Amino acid sequence: MLAGCTKVGNMEWEVPVGFVPGMRVPGRFFLSDDLAETVEEGAIRQLANVATLPGIVRHSLAMPDIHWGYGFPIGGVAAFDMHEGVISPGGVGFDINCGVRLIATPLTVEEITRKRELIEALFHAIPTGVGTKSTLRLSSGDLNDMMDSGAAWAVEHGYGLESDLEHCEESGRMKEASGAEVSGKARQRGMPQCGTLGSGNHFLELQVVTDIRDPEAAEAFGIRQGNVCFMVHCGSRGLGHQVCTDHLKLLEKATGKYHIAIPDRQLACAPVTSPEGKAYLGAMAAAANYAWANRQMITHTARTVFSSFFGLDHEEMPLVYDVAHNVAKIEEHTVNGKTMRLCVHRKGATRAFGPHSHDIPRAYAATGQPVIIPGSMGSASYLLKGTQTAMEKTFGSTCHGAGRVLSRTQAKKGARGAEIRETLARRGIIVRATSPAVIAEEAPEAYKPSDEVVRVVHQAGLSLTVARLEPLGVIKG
Template sequence: MNDQIQQITTNEWEIPRGFVPGMRVPGRFFLSKSLAETLEDGALTQLANVATLPGILRYSLGMPDIHWGYGFPIGGVGAFDADTGIISPGGVGFDINCGVRMITTPLTVSDIPDMKELVEDLFNAVPTGVGSKSPIRLSQKDLSSMLEDGAKNAVEMGYGMECDIPRCEENGAMDGAKPEHVSKKARQRGIPQCGTLGSGNHFLEVQVVDDIVDEATAKTFGVAKGQICVMIHCGSRGLGHQVCTDHLQILESASKKYGIDLPDRQLACAPLFSPEGEAYFGAMAASANYAWANRQIITHIVRELFVKKFRIAYEEMPLVYDVAHNVAKWEEHNVDGVRRNVCVHRKGATRAFGPGRAEVPHEFRASGQPVIIPGSMGTPSYILAGTDGAMEKTFGSTCHGSGRVKSRSSAKKSQTGEEVANALLRQGIIVRAPNQAAIAEEAPDVYKSSSEVVQTVHDAGISRIVARMRPLGVIKG
């Protein structure tokens, strides 16, 4: 660990002001001793750079899956004051509302005699990878409704159930979406890609719940040992990417216009209530809503396939929860004893609201919200619950996954996709992707251990482990 870094508790570290010039607050990050070895200097500098942004409150925060990203590090969280703060696409990322959701089923492992066939059927049913096309034809008007109403819009079109809506963060649609700030180009990219999984680290996984750590909370979440469930990880596709690209350009000029001194071009930003800042917020919220609709449509495709294949009822596959990873949102938080409305940027981080928050569905209000943490391909995923500790320390945030440690190029050099797929098969995991390279690039050892990341957030008190899921079948985008 860099010798300027101070250890606060076992898993909590501080980057003091002065680490880079102009830091307004210190940086704080959460890493276990062994994860500390994975910390890149680039990520540390990025975390410190975020601390220089106007209006940042308390700390620039890093979760245990921290790694080098664009602008903010991945795993970065920053809350900004309403009057003096900024909004930055670098604190949200290209894939706006990349997120993850999980549905449970009434099935157990013995109900699925041929996992290979199921994986193949899912791969054929859910459009996956570069060049895939939407299963639905959206008109411009349909797209506008989707940008306004998110998951609710998808349910109204017949993709899901009413009860899915409250099981999404923000009820699957952020307030303040302004489709008029989503460019024609973004819309052109969005129309043919709605209901597609995408590529890279996006996936669809068939899992089995193999360990329950907190029986009572698991019951509240509707999760039981031995149950088959499906996890979906994807985002706002080309539409969100284009919104990021378009607004980065606008905000780059805006940073200069408002005299914001940036340590890094990627932190281009504007005051929250400037015309440029509000335009980005509106377009980002609209993209986030598109992403919720996207995950909702994919969920519907999966449910329909399970209904047909296993003769179970659609209603027997409830959504446990849907969380966003890349987003900036207005939230009320206690800041030094005062309740304030602040803009929280989460870039590769998950909201982890503790008990009692009104934003969380009624049934989860005593336990804290469900937090879904996907593992890398072949490693376990987890359900956690949000905690008071997260409210106190991290503006109600926790990790979002395991965090990359190895580049894609070195991953491809060390193992072929076929070798990785065969090794997983020996562990009883079937992997399907449009190409073998996609498998090699996402091999389990290119990520930090999901178990260790999750244990770190648990030990740091910023969420608590409820259950563990083991992968059985993986569709990689």
């Protein structure tokens, strides 16, 4: 599986220059010996391919949930010099700013006496599944404002709290956004979909905090043992998918224009500062802002449901944090003792900035950024904190989830959706989905154990475990 790779640390492996022709830097990835057994050869090759791109700094990286994707591997992280480096949609993916957020509540499990009704109410309040449309009628001006202002647009329009904004990565808005670079097609797709959850692996999950491992950080994050919280996982919907499709085509032309040799057409790219590179960054940031507004609106709808069930004020359900896991951003990092502005791509990877970073909320300055790692349906999710080690080794990045071990087809062959629903129900986990097939695709057996992936990032020091969150119920598209 790992032929040609060298173990260079407890959980750290190196892919040497020369693994594929044209590599400019080595690859590095983080895995336990057990997880190393599950890595596809294609994923390592993709990691090596990224190392051939111009201006890549230090290493082409992959987190412990590394997977064979397209362009970059899933779990891939790469930083590029602002002057000599490139930006590539293959390092972000189609679902721009797919991300996850965690919202705390003061409720205990004992207070959730009507759990099935609560899950049902959430399922009906939040548009879920393929083909669902938002109840909101946006004008094209609204969409422009949303793409420009991100989560702040939603809060200004009554969907959420001012304090939510500070608790989003980038405060829920990338300032590089340029709606002018977003095509009419992308707008047509985005207009009816704001505030919708989507389908596939996207979800809203009701959870309980079962195991606090870092009381100080948990206190700072507002998480208490035995309390109920909810997690939202979704992205930029059709708008982001179309931005990726449109700009890949434009960047394919640019790749030739700037004489960049690429080993995979999905790695189409352009210099970060070129007109084509700037256009993609502007459109991608606009889609990222749309995704933040989207998660903000879903949060508001869910809070409204909780309010009607438990008489809570929205302020009693604070946003712990919101992280993006498919995005390219301009960030400052220290490389060989020098501060550099870099274009950091994270594809299926989470930012995990350490303590005292300028880019995290003041309340979290001493602990480091909250990192949210969703488990698969029916398995535990984790709240972690960012570290200085991540700043030094991975440009402040960590894993984004458990990572699949079975294809969707294999998962569907393994068990029927109805059976999985019953098995989970016996464990007290209620699943509500638009169809049983969605449940079968996302079966718990289809994923690596989240505990193992989290153990690796913890032991590698890329982020440290704060709390474990057990599922109580989930809604899925």
